[in-house]
Amino acid sequence: MFQIDDKLISEQLFEKNFVCNLNECKGACCVEGDSGAPLEDNEIATLKEIYPIIEKYLTNTAKKVIKKHGVYRIDNDGDMVTPLIKNRECVYAYKENNILKCAIEEAFLKNEITFRKPISCYLFPIRVKHYKDFTAINYEEEKICKPALILGKKLGIPVFRFLKEPIIIRFGETFY
Template sequence: MIEIEDKIVSADLLRECFACDLGQCKGICCVEGNAGAPLEAEEVDTLEEEYPNYKPCMTPAGIEAVERQGFMVVDEDGDYTTPLVDDAQCAYAYEENGVTLCAIEKAWAEGRTTFRKPVSCHLYPIRLVRFSNGTVGLNYHRWSVCAPARECGRKLGIPVYKALKEPIVRRFGEGFYRALEAAEELLKNR
């Protein structure tokens, strides 16, 4: 573990390799799992406010799930998560050419909304942990469905944190990302 600012970072983010390979995994991370994607409290209001902008990109089943369950649900741990369709696929997911994608991100790419998608989705496979003292931990979540991403990352030589530069900067800022780069250099020189 490495301490950067007020965050605890798993060294695996610097050592392990990862690069999403949608051609291989087909976006299964938006379909599989035992709960929806984690949501920040402020994202719940944004999801509701922006709903008219991304709703046209959603599936009928996703729309029904959101309108029945709400823009978020509380999971068994008491955390906010995205609602699911039939306890499987994220309500905000849709399929295109055999690949599961995010309706919110599609609306963002089309300029319909300024909200890209939940930050936990953007950061994946980094999972955030909040400790009782307020410290945030950044952990590398290894999920079997992401085996193609680990293989692709190894072939390309891309550490997890470099593959996720954009969402890391979105959530924590440029300075934090530069600190990750410096920490990687220190680890290499040990």
């Protein structure tokens, strides 16, 4: 670990090579885990605002879950997260050609909204945890990401380079 300002950064962001390989993992990060994707406070209002636009990309089951529980929920740790369908996939995930994709990102890529997706999703496999005196920035190793490690190694691209854009969005150009 090393420190920049009030941020403790895992050396794995520089040591591990990583490039998402959707053709191999099939978007498993939208399904795996014990909770939904962590959300920032400001993302809740955004999700409420964009819901009418992204709704057309959602599955019928996802729409029912959101109608019943809302665009986010509080998990067992007290954190705001995306809702899940049957404690599995994120409500914002949908399948296209047997690959899970994000309905929010789909609307973004079609220039229908300006919000790409929750920053925790965009930063994955980087996980950000806020503490009283510092913010921890860690690499989260997941077996579902093995294809990304293989492709990253083949291309020689470390985690921090692959995730340059979301790191800058979250922490700023100077930090990067």
